[in-house]
Amino acid sequence: MYATVVVVGAGQAGLAMSAELTSRSIDHVVLERGAVAQAWRTQRWDSLRLLTPNWMSGLPGHPYDGDDPDGFETAVETADRICRYAAAIDAPVRVGQTVLSLQAPVGAESAGLGRFEVETVEGRWTCDAVVAATGAAGAPRRPAWADALPSSIEQVAARDYRRPEQLPEGPVLVVGASSSGVQIADELARAGRPVTLSVGEHVRVPRTYRGVDIYRWLDAIGQLDERWDAADDIERVRRLPSFQLIGTPERRNVDLNALQAVGVALVGKAMALDGQRLLCSGGLVREVASADLKANRLLRRIDEHIEGDSAGPTPLDPARELEPTQLGPVPTEIDVRRLAAVVWATGYRPAFDWIDPAAFDRRGRVRHDGGVAAVPGLYLLGLPTLRRRRSTLISGAGPDAADLATHLHAGLASRC
């Protein structure tokens, strides 16, 4: 079978790319391992809502048209909306097509000629370009010592967590204080579980500032549109944990102060297992100080924007500093024998094991510049700050897909 372009993955990124290809009359197919928006239905916990307000969660050409623009959609609502989008743009999706391998043209790096071979569970596609839009959360990261934990402890990755009752009775350790980790710790603590949260580098932001949702400000100051090629250190930006935020109607915070107020105990980053002792970093004070400083720096940037923008929303609450994060004595070890479960919210790596080894650097990452892979004709989509800060937000799918489709189109044209 032949298509000019094979898009792998029918989430918001792959579908946005499909729309861009269609608008350029580029023949293509979208291969999806499960169903459209699969991860939104199968890899999210029950209570999860988007972190971004509905007004900014529209899909390309299909802005949010519901009656709650400032609300936060559930994962199922998002999945339904993505499915309606797929139908509306008439995306050529082939479901149940897990991709097994991608072979780049021989001598691909120099020539940029020849064709890709894409092998799926049901057959083989030949194509001139491939867009890998399988998402950033391909495989959970876990430290090596996770395997040495007692077998009595139930271990769950954040994407497999659904609800508190899923975990056995008893104390739970949540590892990682990004968006998933703080939300899960919050939910477990509110369900009455004894929860310890292991906190490494984290990004604190308040849900609202001066009475307005933080994403309204991040959008207004242009932070979400900061480009990958303008960053001081793009690797560092791409490694940043997600915001400590939750989307709830009351717009409450889930920062470390809020978590401690509902009974969550804090430890530093879990570093190593020594027999029954889990050794945790004593550097939590520094992590917290750093996160507080950066959060307040962001708020000052917002204040400066407000001062220079007479057209913004009024009236606003007064400018303020965040309440400093309070820490009591922080233990540096945990006796793992008292834990019933561990939830790993330690991030993900993209699952690119199907991609031709020629595409990777020595550290096992696909070599690319803003999603344009070093192997000509291969593109990546839907990764953190791929081309802009909003790349992994729903609102980032459209602009990234448009950029890459333009590049892809030019590449096809130059071959003729």
Added chain:
Amino acid sequence: MSDTESPTVDNGVNVEALVGARQALTDAPEAAAFTFKASCQWINGTHSRTTIDTFFGLGQDHERPRPHAIDGDHPEVFASEDLGATPAEIVLAGLASCLTAGVATVASYRGVKLRSVRADLEGAADLQGILGIDPDVRNGFSNVTVTFHIDADASRADLEAIVAQSQKRSAVFDMLVNPTSVQVRVA
């Protein structure tokens, strides 16, 4: 604060060389594998002298212009002669020097001229640990505090950010706050 602004201040740190080294070691990671060495000679009682001379890095051994010596001993309250700092104090010295060097480097990188920097350190230790009185008390410091006194043309927030970054890039801070594999054997 942008880290790309070209530094215009002189704190005695060669920022350009450091930026160059970072790029060079990014391109040649094998050269970044260093081995630091120390050799300790017992003198008498609890008094010993550690000599620090060669190290390995950038693919080869390096010899210093002259070796450095650090004397260690215990104070008179432990019936020793106090001919050197206690080893635990030498650890504090290592942390202090590491963080202070970091402050100078980060400040230079960020274009902040330093007039003076002093770090005061305290390490709390319960001797019931090393004396074997209470097995629940650890041998090492239960807590370490570092207080920086910095005189520079920068806001308090900027100075706090510099101190935070110096910890983020500190070898000794990392060694103290995180577990480190240590093997001790008899040759």
